[in-house]
Amino acid sequence: MTNHPYHVLLVDDDDADIALISQSFNEHRAPVRLHVTNDGVQALAFLRREEEYAGAPRPDLILLDLNMPRMDGREVLAEVKADRELSTIPVVMFTTSDQPSDIAASYEGHANAYVTKPIDLVDLDAAIAKIYDFYGELAARPQLD
Secondary structure (H helix, E strand, O other): OOOOOEEEEEEOOOHHHHHHHHHHHHHOOOOEEEEEEOOHHHHHHHHOOOHHHOOOOOOOEEEEOOOOOOOOHHHHHHHHHHOOOOOOOOEEEEEOOOOHHHHHHHHHOOOOEEEEOOOOHHHHHHHHHHHHHHHHHHOOOOOOO
């Protein structure tokens, strides 16, 4: 484990989903600092520490919605995985789409995982807990200088 808080960047344009995901992390008392951007343009500004995000931390995990305005999740994934500084950040596609073409395209774009957002609140809560348990507790992360 690292000695800093576990930073998660949630990239999602649905306020209700953002609230539910935030609530889920809080209820599990996961030691997570959740950062939220509402589209891909904002997400890349956060990741690159541009403008209003100049002091943003490097996330340990990105939860990325697929369909968003301005720049969608596919485009963000491509930018992140093509950037040497960002490519090691795990990206979990966390979206309502269960289309095989979206799943395949995400893995072809080097997503670390693809999770379809459950509609049921209890199932959504369980999915968030499992994602955190794996990426936040079980999986080793690279040590950064």
